[in-house]
Amino acid sequence: MSYLAKVRELNPLVHNITNIVVANFSANGLLALGASPFMADAREEVADVAAMSGAVVLNIGTLNEQAISSMILAGQSANTHGVPLVLDPVGAGATAYRSEVTQKLVQSMQLTALRGNVAEVANVAGESWASKGVDAGAGEGDVLALAKKAAQKLGCVVIVTGREDVITDGSRTFVASNGHPVLTKVTGTGCLLSAVTGAFLAASEGAWLEAAAEAISFYGVAAEIAAERTEGQGPGAFQIEFLNQLSAVTPEIYSQRSQLKQLNH
Template structure:
């Protein structure tokens, strides 16, 4: 059974501490996929919510002291109870505060996966890569090699998204082709992807299966984007966004097998 079918069958609870810009889109996207979202931010309950969840998504898109405290409390609780943690270091490298906060989180929380654009991932692990804002990610360099170095340094899966997506555990690396550039015109598309990866990790168990699940999550997300664009071409990002939510619900495992373009690097 595909991880996609397992998500839809098991409906894992995904605990999201995410930025306020994207909460509605994230919740709707997870519901469309078949997962069960919960948005819990209060320091008084985040540890309790994290321990009963299938996965925890930590996103620092709108950071402040209270959000960071909740992120750390939820992350530590997830670690203590064997719950996979996905971290999205939004804007790491854009300001000293964001960079220092991201580095603190990776020091204090044991991650299952780090998901970001190339500049964010580079800045989290202390490498130089220019960034102009939270959506920046272009540049020169070997993205796959950076992902491998980051995965080895952090001891977790690293997902670098861009024109093509890279996912690695530091030993085995996949490049996932597909998707569509119009995703960059939809606020929260990257943030939702982190939560979708969390849903797939929630059903994958431990070990090597998590790498396969993350790669399938990327391929699924790309397939949904391609189909949504084909159905709304010429109508703009608003129509695409609505149809993308539809496709998250409608893409079948058979369509995913046919469309997935996952390349294993030597």
């Protein structure tokens, strides 16, 4: 059975501590997919919510001190209870504060998966992406090397998204090339993807890399179909149709359209 089918069968509870921009979109996207969102960030309850969830997703998009302590409590509870844990380090490297908080988070808990754009992942892994030259970011080889290094350093699956997505555990690597540029015109598509990854991990019984790869590729397929159906109408129409497609894409449609490749190196 595909992990997509498993998500829909299990309807996993996904605990999100996320930013104020994307909370509604993330909850609706998880519902459309077939998961059950739970947005909870009070210090008093996050450990309990994490313990009862199928996955925990932490997102530093709009930080404050209360959110940080809640994230640490939730992350540690996820670790204690064997619940898969995803971090989306939104804007890591953009300010010293975001970089420091991200380091504090990764040092206080064991992630199952990290998902970000190339600059964010480089920052978390302690790599100076900008210093690699003017072509950095364009060279696929560099992104692959960075993702693998980050996965080895953090001991988790690392997902670097962009035009093409890299999913690696440091030794095995997938590249996903579905998706559409209009995804960059709707805020929170990266954040929702991190939450969707959590739902797939919750349904994976420990096959973290395969489930994460399917989550990323599935998301790209849903986006492609939504973009086709709303061609010429703009990002608003796309956003609504994308939610529809997160619900409508079946395992059969997914396997017909998925362009997910496992690399030999």
